[in-house]
Amino acid sequence: MQIDGFILQLISGAKITICISILSILFGVLLGLLWAICALKKEMSILQNSIVIFNSIIRGMPEILIIFGMYFGGAVFINNILHLNISVNPFIVGVLGLALIYGAYAMQVFIGAILMIPHGQIDSGRALGLSPVFTFFHILLPQIFRYSLPGLSNLCLVTLKDSSLVALIGLQDLMFSAQVASNESFKPFTYYMLSALMYLILTSFFEIIFKIIYNKYRHGFK
Amino acid sequence: MDLNELKYYAPLVLNGVFITIALMVCSLVMGLLLSSVLTALSFLKFKPLNFIIWLYTFIIRGTPLLVQIFLIYYGSAQFECIRNSFLWHFLKSGFGCTVIALSLNSSGYCVVLFRGLVKSIPQGEFDACLSLGMSKIQMIYSVILSRLIRIAIPSYSNEVAIILKSTSLASTITIMDLMGVTKFLISATYATLPCLFLAGCIYLLINFLIIKLYSLSLKKIYTLRI
Numbered sequence: 001m002q003i004d005g006f007i008l009q010l011i012s013g014a015k016i017t018i019c020i021s022i023l024s025i026l027f028g029v030l031l032g033l034l035w036a037i038c039a040l041k042k043e044m045s046i047l048q049n050s051i052v053i054f055n056s057i058i059r060g061m062p063e064i065l066i067i068f069g070m071y072f073g074g075a076v077f078i079n080n081i082l083h084l085n086i087s088v089n090p091f092i093v094g095v096l097g098l099a100l101i102y103g104a105y106a107m108q109v110f111i112g113a114i115l116m117i118p119h120g121q122i123d124s125g126r127a128l129g130l131s132p133v134f135t136f137f138h139i140l141l142p143q144i145f146r147y148s149l150p151g152l153s154n155l156c157l158v159t160l161k162d163s164s165l166v167a168l169i170g171l172q173d174l175m176f177s178a179q180v181a182s183n184e185s186f187k188p189f190t191y192y193m194l195s196a197l198m199y200l201i202l203t204s205f206f207e208i209i210f211k212i213i214y215n216k217y218r219h220g221f222k
Numbered sequence: 223m224d225l226n227e228l229k230y231y232a233p234l235v236l237n238g239v240f241i242t243i244a245l246m247v248c249s250l251v252m253g254l255l256l257s258s259v260l261t262a263l264s265f266l267k268f269k270p271l272n273f274i275i276w277l278y279t280f281i282i283r284g285t286p287l288l289v290q291i292f293l294i295y296y297g298s299a300q301f302e303c304i305r306n307s308f309l310w311h312f313l314k315s316g317f318g319c320t321v322i323a324l325s326l327n328s329s330g331y332c333v334v335l336f337r338g339l340v341k342s343i344p345q346g347e348f349d350a351c352l353s354l355g356m357s358k359i360q361m362i363y364s365v366i367l368s369r370l371i372r373i374a375i376p377s378y379s380n381e382v383a384i385i386l387k388s389t390s391l392a393s394t395i396t397i398m399d400l401m402g403v404t405k406f407l408i409s410a411t412y413a414t415l416p417c418l419f420l421a422g423c424i425y426l427l428i429n430f431l432i433i434k435l436y437s438l439s440l441k442k443i444y445t446l447r448i
Contacts, residue, residue: 060383060429061422062390065401069418076414157284164286168394175288182296189297196285196293203284 006181006191013177014198016091020173021160023095028102028159029152033144035103036110051107058104063162067097071169094166102159109151113144146217153210157203164199174198231407238403239424241317245389245399248321250382253328260329261336275333282330287388290327295319295395320392328385335381339374340366372443379436383429390425400424 039051058066075088117140125135167175178195182188264275282290298304298313312318343366351361393402404421408414 057422057426060426062387062401062425064390064393065404065418065422065425068405069422072408072414073418161286164288167288175286175292178289179292187300189293189300192289192293192297196281196289199286199289200281200284 009177013174017174021163024098027099031103032106035107055104070097090169090171109148113147149214238400241399249324252325257329257332260333279330291323316395316397
């Protein structure tokens, strides 16, 4: 099997894949946590309902439709409706789209994790005179992560795999470079197999990292 | 895009919806068959076979579906022997490739799901069947399978929704499913936002219908049990 010097292209594509998935995971975790907290607040029922509806819309639509909608629809929206002359960057759109999808699924995981924490802990935090913000960051958040890590790690692997969709909006990630290489060399099987192998290595790597983080968070906890 | 244009393009969109649903049903049936066979094989306690099934699920679950679809559609044409064999009838059409890729993908996830479900059946049921003098085939057919179907249906609904969403990837290999029709309409009418909105609504509608169908069938199954 000859690689014909496309290996460097594939590696630089893999770098972009890693970049885009890590960025979208970070944004997605923040988004999911924010949505979960808002959805569990009892005072704001309009906000709560709109978040739940928005979430089920995102989870009901294909990922490719969301990314296409954000890229092509976003370009039309910015140029024709807002009348701004800005070209839409596929990298930013890819990160935002994947973060939106990740956040929508992560919200469910976070809601489950928050509901697993007994309410007495929040009450005792209040009784000790801690501020709600302090209670959240120092008492609730570490436990939320402990409970939600298994679900989040699965979603991270899904995001890493979904990041191949950004090749369709023209970002030079691993999938895109495999496409270019196979079109140039007329050896599609070789290059798609190689890219599949690289995705496999990346997902295994992510899985190992998550196992390490999980063991750290599970410390002193059965 | 005004209403007259919509009337002109409606058959195209309906055809796209039909292809999406056909893709979904075909790959669901094939995936279910394949994953049932693989699950049954994985309980034979034959070490090399178990390793092969583990490797299969590892590879399928570790690579993106887009890569799998491209590998089957574009990659299979690289070999002369495949192009001359009977397999080429399926592999030369985008529809066949998508069904193969989707059913392989779904079976990779389902084998793990089904294995977990089979393991969740209490050992006492197997023992009870044996003590009643049932043969192994009788036991699997009349006791284990009916129970398995009952507990598998709720968790399988996720898989159905995922496959519906995955069929949109068929548009990347020239299939005019709902997503492909949407892409075509965007380039034909330049009405990007309405077309995408329409496609999103149709996907949500199909998803909603599936969920409704599921809850209905679930009710039926749980009333049958009592």
